[in-house]
Structure formats: structure tokens, C-alpha cells
Amino acid sequence: MAMANNKTHCFICNTEKITYSCEGCSKRFCLTDLTEHQQLLREELNHIINDYDQFKQRINERKQNPQNLxxxxxxxxxxxxxxxxxxxxxxxxxxxxxxxxxxxxxxxxxxxxxxxxxxxxxxxxxxxxxxxxxxxxxxxxxxxxxxxxxxxPSHISIQRDSQSFINEISIISSKRIEKLYFIRGH
Known part of the structure; x- marks a missing residue:
């Protein structure tokens, strides 16, 4: 009885070997290249974890000093x-x-x-x-x-104008709108 041929081409080295499927990318790798592929995935995960940690640190810094937002x-x-x-x-x-x-x-x-x-x-x-x-x-x-x-002397007096001569500013946020009336002409 002949041995069954369960060899396919490895995605990386393109040689016919026993291959294993990666469920993430659906590609088939020989054992050597699968190990290397998994190592690359671990390194990418470490980069993501590092980016996550840096982002979390930035959030904590901004929480401590909200003026740095x-x-x-x-x-x-x-x-x-x-x-x-x-x-x-x-x-x-x-x-x-x-x-x-x-x-x-x-x-x-x-x-x-x-x-x-x-x-x-x-x-x-x-x-x-x-x-x-x-x-x-x-x-x-x-x-x-x-x-x-x-x-x-009644020839001179001060008249206040109710119209603002200072441009007003508003803070517009998706959460709320706060209109600032710091200075008015009265």
C-alpha cells in the first residue's frame, strides 16, 4: 500500500512539503516557515501591545493635566x-x-x-x-x-452701547455648545 501524498506547496519557500494552514491568513506553510510566520505575528502583537501601552500612558498624562489636550x-x-x-x-x-x-x-x-x-x-x-x-x-x-x-458740567456724559464691539467666541463640541459672553458693551 502506497503512502498518501499529503504534500502541498509552502506559501513562502514554494517547495512541496507537508504544510500547515494558518487560520488567520488562510495560507499554507511548511513547519519551518510556519514557525517563522508565527514569530512575525508575535512581533506584530508586541508592537500593538507597545502602541497600546504608549497610548494608555498618553491618556493618563492628559488626565493628570487636561490643559495638554x-x-x-x-x-x-x-x-x-x-x-x-x-x-x-x-x-x-x-x-x-x-x-x-x-x-x-x-x-x-x-x-x-x-x-x-x-x-x-x-x-x-x-x-x-x-x-x-x-x-x-x-x-x-x-x-x-x-x-x-x-x-x-452737563455738556458731556458717557453713553453705553448695548451692542457688543468685541467679537464673541463660541466653543463648539459634539457634546455641547457653550457660548462665551466675556465682554459686552455695557
């Missing part, structure tokens, strides 16, 4: 938005200060001019020594008016 670049964008917004506010405040100073200077100049005019009228009346109650009442009321205008 991918959000680090997002935090930089928020920080830049904050800086830009503060600069806009500071510039707007500086412009308002300059307007107040210029307006106040003009206001004081106008008050002083009114006062000097009144002073000239008083000198003139005193010099001519011709006056009556009407003149005195007029001078008194003018002085009171100028004094009140100096003490209570």
Missing part, C-alpha cells in the same frame, strides 16, 4: 482672543479719555472766556460808577450761572 491650540486661540479683545477695549478707553480731555480743555476755555467777559463788565461798571439793581442782579446771576456750569 489637543485643546492646547484651542487654549492658545482663546488666549489670543482675550489679548485682542483687551487691546480693543484699551484703545476704546484711551480714545474716550482723549475726547474727555480735549472736551474739558475746551469747556474750561469757554468758561474762562465767559468769566473774563463778566469781569470786564464788572470793571467797566465799577469804573463808570453807574449801576443799578438791574445791573447788579444781572452780574450776580451771570456769576451764579458760570459757577454752576463749572461745578456741574
Amino acid at each position: 489637543q485643546s492646547n491650540s484651542l487654549l492658545k486661540q482663546i488666549n489670543q482672543w482675550e489679548i485682542d479683545s483687551i487691546e480693543i477695549i484699551q484703545q476704546r478707553a484711551q480714545n474716550c479719555r482723549e475726547i474727555i480731555i480735549k472736551t474739558s480743555e475746551t469747556f474750561i476755555y469757554d468758561i474762562e472766556k465767559k468769566f473774563n467777559d463778566l469781569c470786564e463788565q464788572i470793571k467797566q461798571i465799577h469804573k463808570e460808577n453807574e449801576f443799578n439793581e438791574i445791573n447788579l442782579n444781572y452780574l450776580t446771576h451771570e456769576l451764579i450761572d458760570i459757577t454752576q456750569e463749572l461745578n456741574n
